[in-house]
Amino acid sequence: MGPLSSAIGVVALIVLAALAGASEPGRVVLGLVIPYAALATFLAGICYRLVQWALAPVPFRIPTTCGQQKSLPWIKSARLDNPSTGLGAVGRMALEVLLFRSLFRNNQAELYERRFVFGDSKYLWLGALAFHWSLLIVLLRHLRLPVEPVPQFVLALNAVDGFFQIGAPVLYLSNLIVLGALVYLLLRRWRDPQLRYISQFSDYFAPLLLLGIAVSGMLMRYGAGADVVAVKRFAIGLATFQPVLPEGLGLLFWIHLLLVSALAACFPFSKLMHMGGVFLSPTRNLANNSRIKRHINPWNYPVKTHTYAEWEHEFHDKIKAAGIPLDEEQKNG
C-alpha cells in the first residue's frame, strides 16, 4: 500500500497546485499563504523537535563501538570508529555527517551457488551520498533566486555545476545526479523484498515528493521554461515580507512551490528529521571514555544503605558469642 498511497498523495498535490494555479485567488493561496505557513511550520517544528531532544537526559556514555577501544598504550585503538576523546567524537561525527560512514559499513548476505556468502554492499552508501550532496548543491544554487545581488559562491557553484555548458539553459550535473540517485534509491526500496517489507508510507512519500520537486524543477529549466526574473521578484518578495505575484509564473512553478511547501511542512514530523537527529545521536556523538572517566547519574537520589560493617557493629555481641570471627577485630589485630 505504501508506494501506491504515497504516489496518490503526490499526484493529488500536483493536481491541487495545477487547479489552484489557474485562478487568481488560488495563486494568492499557493504563492503567499502556503509558503509562509509551510516555512513557519518547518522552522518551529525543527526547533521543537531539537529542543525536545536536547532536554532528554543522556547521563551515560552509550556509543556504538565500531573498533578497538582505547586501553593499553601498546594496543592500537580505533580513534575515529571508537573515539575516547571529544575531538575523536567530532571526527567521527564529521565522517558520519559528511561521508555517511555507517552506510559505508553496509553489507549484504545472500545465497551464492548454494553457499551462504556475506560481503560489502556499497550501493546504498553511494546512492545516499550522491543524493544528499547533489541535493545540497541544488539547494545552495537556489540562493540565486531570493538573494540580490547573487552571492559570489553561488555563482561559482553554478559555474562548476554547469561546467560542460551543454545546451542553453546550461545543464547542471547535480540535476542529473539527484534524479538518478532518487530513482535508484526508490527502485532499490521497491524491488528488494526484505526492504519492501519494512517500508511504510513515509518511506515512499518523501522520496516521491522529492522526485516530483526535482522533475518539476527540471521541466521548468530544461522543458517548458520559466520567467526567471518573475520567479526572482516573487522569491525576494517572499523573503523580505513584501509579497508580490508577478505575471509569468507558470503552472509548473506553482506545482514546484506547492511540493516544496509540502516537503517543508512535513519535514519536522517525518523521518526527514534525521537531518537534525544525526547530530544528536548519543550512539555516535559521545566519546567512549566510560573506563577513563566515571560518569555519575546526576539525578541519583541518596539511597538508604545498611553496610556489613554497620550490621556487624549492631550484632557485635551475638556474633562474638557464637564464635564467628569479626571483621572489626581482624582489621585491628
Next chain:
Amino acid sequence: MRDRVLIFAGLSLFLALVTYPVWQGLAARSSTAGPVLPATAAGQKCVAPRDVMRVAHMEMLMSWRDLKVRENQRTYTAADGTVYTIDLTATCLTQCHGPKEKFCDSCHAYAGVPAVNCWSCHTSPPAAPNPGELR
C-alpha cells in the same frame, strides 16, 4: 549541560543560515521591482512576443546559431511572416536593444546567469540604436 549549550548554538547557527535570504534581503533593502531594461528602438517589433522571449530566448539563440553556422541558413521567418537576418549583434542588438551591458546583462546579473558563452564570438554594439532607425 555543556552539551545543551552546543546543541542550542548549533540550532541557532542553523536558523541563521536558513533565514539568510530573509535577513540579507531586509538588511540590503532588496526591492521586488526587478531590473529595468533600456527602451527598445522606436517602431521595432521583436521576432517573437515578449512572454516567449523572456522564457525561451536562449533556445532561440541556440537554434539560430545552429541554423546559421551549421546549416548555412541566414534568415529566420517569424510566426507573423516577417523575415529577419539571423545575427545577434547586427539584428537584435544594433537595431533594437542596444549594447549587451545594458540589455542582456541587467537581467542576467539579476538572475545569476552571467557566464553565457555568446560573447566569446559575438561583439556588443558600442551604443544604443537611434530611435526610429530603419531595420
